[in-house]
Amino acid sequence: MAIEAPETIRVQLGGRSYDVLVGAGLLDEFASHAEGFLKSYGSRPVPIVADTNARKHHGARIEASLHNAGYRAVWYDVASGEASKSWANLEKLTDWMLGLGITRSDHVFALGGGVVGDLVGFACSILKRGCGFVQLPTTLLSQVDSSVGGKTAINTSAGKNMIGAFHQPSLVLADTTSLETLPDREMRAGFAEVIKYGLLGDAGFFNWLEAHGRSVLARETEELTYAIATSIRAKARIVAEDERETSGVRALLNLGHTFGHALEAETGFSDRLLHGEAVALGMVLAARFSARRGEISGQDASRAAIAIGACGLPAEIAELGLSCGGDTLVDHMRHDKKMEGSGTLPFLLLKGLGEAYMARDVELSDVAEFLDEELA
Numbered sequence: 001m002a003i004e005a006p007e008t009i010r011v012q013l014g015g016r017s018y019d020v021l022v023g024a025g026l027l028d029e030f031a032s033h034a035e036g037f038l039k040s041y042g043s044r045p046v047p048i049v050a051d052t053n054a055r056k057h058h059g060a061r062i063e064a065s066l067h068n069a070g071y072r073a074v075w076y077d078v079a080s081g082e083a084s085k086s087w088a089n090l091e092k093l094t095d096w097m098l099g100l101g102i103t104r105s106d107h108v109f110a111l112g113g114g115v116v117g118d119l120v121g122f123a124c125s126i127l128k129r130g131c132g133f134v135q136l137p138t139t140l141l142s143q144v145d146s147s148v149g150g151k152t153a154i155n156t157s158a159g160k161n162m163i164g165a166f167h168q169p170s171l172v173l174a175d176t177t178s179l180e181t182l183p184d185r186e187m188r189a190g191f192a193e194v195i196k197y198g199l200l201g202d203a204g205f206f207n208w209l210e211a212h213g214r215s216v217l218a219r220e221t222e223e224l225t226y227a228i229a230t231s232i233r234a235k236a237r238i239v240a241e242d243e244r245e246t247s248g249v250r251a252l253l254n255l256g257h258t259f260g261h262a263l264e265a266e267t268g269f270s271d272r273l274l275h276g277e278a279v280a281l282g283m284v285l286a287a288r289f290s291a292r293r294g295e296i297s298g299q300d301a302s303r304a305a306i307a308i309g310a311c312g313l314p315a316e317i318a319e320l321g322l323s324c325g326g327d328t329l330v331d332h333m334r335h336d337k338k339m340e341g342s343g344t345l346p347f348l349l350l351k352g353l354g355e356a357y358m359a360r361d362v363e364l365s366d367v368a369e370f371l372d373e374e375l376a
């Protein structure tokens with residue numbers, strides 16, 4: 001296959017800066033792109049932690065590239081699914097890494113979606129007080145969102161991502177061809193995060209997605225690469241400005257997440273509603289709630305809903321067939337990580353399509369009333 005030069009996006013974080021490469025066939029050229037992070041292994045095997053599906057479809061490409069460069073891989077398989085982000089798995093994985101004698105100057109490779117990326121990133125943040133890692137994201141969500149920015153975590157009985165650390169990768173290789181094997185539903189779920197970048201800060205990108213969303217979902221190379229690279233550029237800018245979510249800028253990335261999280265909780269964090277689907281519906285609700293507060297027009301709120309629905313993502317809460325009322329969903333919100341000690345829950349709302357802001361004056365009783373109307 002003729003491989004075009006990848007796009008390189010630099011995440012500017014001083015001494016922790018790194019490149020994100022986006023392009024077709026990066027996994028086939030894995031050893032050359034990752035060369036600087038392979039050298040420390042010498043004749044030792046290169047550790048790759050992989051989602052079982054990602055390895056099944058793409059592992060051989062990495063093996064071949066390593067082999068040609070004189071390296072060999074040693075694999076750690078992670079079962080597909082959110083349950084793998086657990087204490088038990090973290091312990092097994094870190095034991096495996098220690099058993100291999102991985103040092104602080106080594107890099108561990110994470111092949112798969114956000115589950116593997118979050119788990120490996122966290123394991124590497126604590127292994128001997130921190131070793132390096134490289135993200136090889138194979139889902140759309142992980143390419144445009146979770147592999148960039150250094151948030152790592154596992155889940156506990158108290159909730160998702162409750163234990164974690166900020167630990168930046170040293171390199172991210174987003175191979176667009178890896179998405180060819182991704183199930184369509186996962187592709188759409190990741191696409192919700194792409195739309196999010198348009199809605200939160202880039203009206204031009206939102207307009208472009210309205211026109212080209214279907215081509216992106218069909219994995220047409222040019223449109224897919226443009227959508228991924230534009231999303232990563234947006235995330236890289238935000239992370240460079242607010243690496244640890246302290247100034248409020250990075251919090252903009254949570255657009256749709258407060259409503260979405262409540263819907264995920266109500267549907268039991270199950271396959272009934274994938275995270276990206278919840279974010280999609282959450283963005284529609286955030287847009288409609290913004291319109292209700294008079295901050296955007298009803299027409300703009302409809303445009304957001306139409307763009308989301310046109311891609312096969314849920315845009316109406318009624319589609320979920322929930323039997324609860326608005327109060328129940330608001331109760332889930334009270335357990336949101338973003339809930340402040342004062343009882344305020346900051347909401348990401350819209351001042352325009354392409355302009356999100358954080359509202360701190362939202363009364364949860366208004367949200368419950370609004371959700372009752374949406375559920376009716």
Ligand SMILES: NC(=O)c1ccc[n+]([C@@H]2O[C@H](COP(=O)([O-])OP(=O)(O)OC[C@H]3O[C@@H](n4cnc5c(N)ncnc54)[C@H](O)[C@@H]3O)[C@@H](O)[C@H]2O)c1
Nearest residue numbers: 053054080081113114115138139141142146151178181182
């Ligand atoms: N760290 C962050 O900033 C951040 C941001 C957003 C989400 N997340 C986390 O990301 C996780 C969700 O990530 P995800 O949506 O990538 O889900 P995922 O990792 O569970 O992958 C989704 C599914 O796709 C399969 N898969 C992966 N690559 C494939 C491929 N190329 N071909 C075929 N199947 C493939 C997996 O086996 C899995 O069944 C959640 O745990 C969430 O908390 C983290």
